[in-house]
Amino acid sequence: MNPSSPFPQPGVEYSRVQISNRLGGGIQQYLPSRNGRVTAVCVDPEKNPDAPAEILVGTGPGIIRAGCMLSEQDGSLPVFLKRGNKRWESIGDYRVTRWSEEPTLLSIKGRQRKGRAVTRVIYLEPE
Numbered sequence: 382m383n384p385s386s387p388f389p390q391p392g393v394e395y396s397r398v399q400i401s402n403r404l405g406g407g408i409q410q411y412l413p414s415r416n417g418r419v420t421a422v423c424v425d426p427e428k429n430p431d432a433p434a435e436i437l438v439g440t441g442p443g444i445i446r447a448g449c450m451l452s453e454q455d456g457s458l459p460v461f462l463k464r465g466n467k468r469w470e471s472i473g474d475y476r477v478t479r480w481s482e483e484p485t486l487l488s489i490k491g492r493q494r495k496g497r498a499v500t501r502v503i504y505l506e507p508e
Contacts, residue, residue, distance in 0.1 A: 389459050389471035396467050397423065404459070412436075412447035419451040422475070422505070425463040430493055433460045433475055437490050438501040448501045452480040457508035475505040 388403045389395060397408040404420040406413020411423050424432045438448030457476045461469040480503045481487075490499040 391471050391473045394464060394468045394470045397469060400461060400469060410447060412451055414447055414450060418454055419447060419458060421458055422460045423469055428494055432462060433472060433505050436503040436505060437494060437499045438503060440498045440500055445500055452477060452503055474508040476508050478504045478506050480504065
């Protein structure tokens, strides 16, 4: 990866270490953040079947906090989809258009995630 080239480049695969080094945030969170802002969306399509249009926020204080941060954040951010072990494809910049905590929707989305609870659905569109 050339440090002077634009980052990230759509269609290029990166490791989470590369993403963290360039954008900040942790290497394990799917909504890594720095200075109170989510820096990227890094999701596994198996856990987010409608990504990048829909991001499913799970449970746990850190996950819920990151989901709330992303929901309220303006501007665009890069989205990466997991393509294999340590392989994350950049698919472009997206922005939040809306979000929902409607109980029936969360129940439906939880079933799509094989019974894993969903606390919020965040809707994204390409920038």
